[in-house]
Amino acid sequence: MEIQITTRDVQTLSCDALIVGAARAPQNGQEEKGIVLSTTAAAVDKLLDGLLQERAQAGEFQGNLGELLTIHPMGRLAAQRVIVVGTGAQAKLDAQAIRRASAIATRHVQNTGAKQVVLAQGWQIAGIDEALTAQAQVEGALLGAYRFRKYQKSDNNQKSIAQLLLLASEAKKDVYEQALHKGQVLVEATNFARDLINEPPNVLTPTELARRATTMAEQAGLAYEVFDEAKIKELGMGGLLGVTQGSAQPPQFIILRYQGDPQHSDKVLALVGKGITFDTGGISLKPPADMDEMKGDMGGAAAVIGAMQAIAALKPAINVTGLVPTCENMPSGTAFRPGDILRILNGKTIEIVNTDAEGRLILADALSYAEQQGFSPIIDLATLTGGIVVALGHTMTGLFCNDEQLTADIIAAGRTAGEKFWPMPLDDEYGDMIKSEIADIKQTGGRWASSVTAAKILEHFVGNAKWAHLDIAGTSYGDKKSYQEKGGTGVGVRTLTELALSLAQ
Template sequence: MNFSLTSKAIETTKADCLVIGVPEKGKWADSATAVDAALGGLVKRLQGAGDITGKLASTGVFPLQDAPWARLLVVGTGKDAERTPAAFRKLVTAALATLKDGPSKSALLALADTPVSAADDLGSEPALLQVTGRLLEEQFYTFTDFKSDKPDARKLTKVAVACGDAGKASKAAFQLGLATGQGMNYARDLGNTPPNVCNPVWLAHQAERMAKDYDCIKTDVIDEKQMAKLGMNTILAVGKGSTEPPRLIVMEYRGGKAKDKPYVLVGKGITFDTGGISLKPGEAMDEMKYDMGGSASVFGTMKVLAETRPAINVVAVVAAAENMPDGGAARPGDIVTTLSGMTVEILNTDAEGRLVLCDALTYVKQFDPAAVVDMATLTGACIIALGHHASGLLSNNDELANELLAAGERTGDRAWRLPLWDDYQSQLDSNFADMANIGGRPAGTITAACFLSRFAKDYRWAHLDIAGTAWVSGKAKGATGRPVPLLVDYLMSHVRK
């Protein structure tokens, strides 16, 4: 698919399909007004006749004659009062859903001048171009690698996005949007790959390939023998029950100055989670291939950095293992010594994500990080608490937490902060070790983060529980690519000017 930006006059730009936005009530975009004039008032006549309602995200397709376009796709932009950045994302998504499987070979998308009410320039044309670029990549995503009968290729191969000014700011915003969408899609590819292919060693190979593809990425892979020498016993404990050995994957992007402290991303990479000896129910266990959603988002974010080359230093660490229940697997009641030297009593082998993450969080101290953000499909309790709309956020630093929350709001990849009070720490008490790996049913998301917080005391740290946001179930089952948009926005806000 070819996506491009154009500042040519819409009225004279040819395409099989032109996409414009029309409000239910309120101000028309300049592009829609110009198209209506070029068509002799056709758009307003259609609205007057009720063929176009203008209701938010409603769509209608109308054939044209004697015009630069064979058909016109009109998407409703709603009322002025409801035209927020979220509404803009909704209407663009609706337009693309109608367009992508239609008969057009080329399209001209004229929506970036839609009047949007927002603070912090989120309603500006560059901001809307960035959103559009991301949604183009996101909405045209397919995953057919393992289908023998490939679906027919879409007729649509070219989409031009109209803008008033194709200057440096607009181009940069559009390209960042496209790159973010590509990063999301890469994360989705990794998440959707079946677990008999996507195992820890395979993930490590993807990181090594990224280093070959991009000269700005350096990759180092720590195998199980090196882990044992270092004392990463909790990662090793999780991987003991599998024939697939664990890996700690380190990717470095150095786009800033040498003295700049790096921002560190840590991803949970459980490529398949049976629960181990604490075996999960069989229903929907196939979805446990998505338990590496945290690592997938790390890979996706690094791809965005490699494509856009911002002036920032970022280190990505993925703790990858497969949690299986063979005769060598860790047992409930086992006590292991972490890389930090603290001991953990494993009361439930299905609480394995925090075990691989705790060694990774200790390992990253050597980078003297500006901040550390880990992301993991960590607890089912987070889905009970927040559903599938928001990721859970817990942090030992208010400034960092607020920056991540703001990034989520700007991108629509939202998070919600939960408390990390000392009151919860006692739920992790163990009679036999420094701590237990679970704290019981109450506040499961919080106690999981409390566990991780014990290994992140030496730096600013935040934890994103993406159990409810990394994938969707049902008919549309698949990885979502979240929280790549949040992470990219957060990192870009710290790029050296």
């Protein structure tokens, strides 16, 4: 898809679809109808003799988030169609509302066969940053237009946008160019992560994940290293070796390095991603329903790899290392068992209770490695527990952190990226639930507070480093919605990148 800035007059701007925005007007407790038009929408409304406001007054369109109104200008504009997309209540108008509205509208016009689309949701009102608005439009459009169709031999209904234009004033063209670049970088990395998650597990094995990560690294200018099974054994990564021993696929430990601040090479932000390329549950076998979605159990790994791509492109003055332990969790005669004890890289032992709680075992090795290297802060992402889905659903990612400032930084980065995080407890009392009588710790604390006890296990492997654990089990993989495909969401890519940018400052 070609993406460009245009500064042409809206009346003469030829395209298949012109996307403008409208918010729901304040109601003041009354039933009156009304919308607040974005800057370009107001100009279009004037050219069409008030048609947009007229349709709103008639009750055809109220400006609710994602609501669409199609207008055919009948030659009064060069655009074939004007798509008015609702951004929700004016009082709640922000970059995320614009991002979602842009995604919904772009996905809609793509499905109708539009080839040339213009984004014109610019808002010139108090509290709305024009550059962030421009970036949000680009991000929303590219996230909404994403499709994963590489394994379909033919799709007669498949349609795609050829050219996407972002409307800007001549005076703000440079601002919009920068916003377009950043938005495009962030979404290309997010969609790369989505591709990895959506790949079938017979294709995306641990070896293939390592190949794709290192290919990206070569293209992005990142240093990289991959530990094979022999090196993993030499280091004593017993968690990774234990989980993988039931699979015919060998494990990999992927390291990606970005050095944006060579004068302070001892200061490194570490990003750690759980990379289970397929999770059957092992001996503690999962039920068949929805097991196909377990190809997405490497969503944390995908997020880290995608974030490293974006960080390399945006070049913040910070050093970042991505660590991805990856393997399969399969049942076989060689699989690890409930009752086994595994020794992790830092020497601590874990009593196995349920082989379907495997992610914490490979993360334990990766976090131990990060801690031994002196990295701080350390942030891990993992589709770790069903418990976090029970607690927070599919809207927010659970955030467990041992440092208040890092918690605030992650939440702020997520807000900028349009991703939500909710702080969860790490109180000492939860540690009692993972005490073992025969090992240093027990692999699970049982049903209650399961996401918290999983985080408490990880806490044993970070030493004194500042550390955050992001449980993305509810946000990494989603059902089909009006603004995204069913499958991987790429959650975490943009937040991690925004965090690196903010820490660099």
